[in-house]
Amino acid sequence: MSSAHALDAVVLDIGGVLMDWDPRHLFGKVIEDAAEREWFLTEVCGPAWNRKQDEGRRWADAVTEATARHPDRAAWIRAYDERWLETVAGLYDDTVAVLQQLRSTGLPVYALTNFSAEKWDVATEAFAALGEFDGTVVSGVEGVVKPDPCIYAILLDRFDLTPQRTFFTDDVTANVEAARGAGLDAEVFTSAEVLRGQLTDRGVLRP
Numbered sequence: 001m002s003s004a005h006a007l008d009a010v011v012l013d014i015g016g017v018l019m020d021w022d023p024r025h026l027f028g029k030v031i032e033d034a035a036e037r038e039w040f041l042t043e044v045c046g047p048a049w050n051r052k053q054d055e056g057r058r059w060a061d062a063v064t065e066a067t068a069r070h071p072d073r074a075a076w077i078r079a080y081d082e083r084w085l086e087t088v089a090g091l092y093d094d095t096v097a098v099l100q101q102l103r104s105t106g107l108p109v110y111a112l113t114n115f116s117a118e119k120w121d122v123a124t125e126a127f128a129a130l131g132e133f134d135g136t137v138v139s140g141v142e143g144v145v146k147p148d149p150c151i152y153a154i155l156l157d158r159f160d161l162t163p164q165r166t167f168f169t170d171d172v173t174a175n176v177e178a179a180r181g182a183g184l185d186a187e188v189f190t191s192a193e194v195l196r197g198q199l200t201d202r203g204v205l206r207p
Helices: 023-030 034-044 047-054 059-069 071-082 093-105 117-126 149-158 173-181 192-201
Strands: 009-012 019-021 088-091 109-113 135-138 166-170 185-188
Touching: 009 093, 019 023, 023 034, 023 071, 034 071, 047 059, 059 071, 088 093, 093 109, 093 192, 109 149, 117 135, 135 149, 149 173, 166 173, 166 192, 173 185
Parallel strands: 009 109, 009 166, 109 135, 166 185
Antiparallel strands: 019 088
16 A cells, blocks of 8 residues: 555445435336325335345345235336336436546545445446446445444455545445444545545545
């Protein structure tokens, strides 16, 4: 690792940092009524249901489970799986630019993300920038999600990282607090401009 940098590595979250993911991007097209759409994305296929996929549950099993609860919404439930890529509006160009700037420094850049293993494969095929990391830790592959301390231990151990010399950013405060608890230099992501400033302050990027 280069001693010219105050850090040995940078770790980025994906959703909300690099990727514009929101199931409403899809279901705004699928469910016309706004109130019914929000009910579906809260009670039928809500965050807790989706988190199970981030923890490693297969999407086929997720669809089966939700359909058993709401058989009259089976078509919408299948759409979440079959049209998942439409839940992604794209990557944030300004954060991609920071990623590319980081890559040009030669400093290792990793991803630590709560993501279904199956859909991570879909996303990396669709978005080339997601293949630019030196390594990834994907919750659905590991069977553990942020902010569980175990996933930070996996990151540090797998890539032989020194916590205090590893910078991490995530748009979820609880995930950042857990990272700090693991000893990482962590900041809540608010914008690509702020991230660039944080990395500049740490001697990674040029002003």
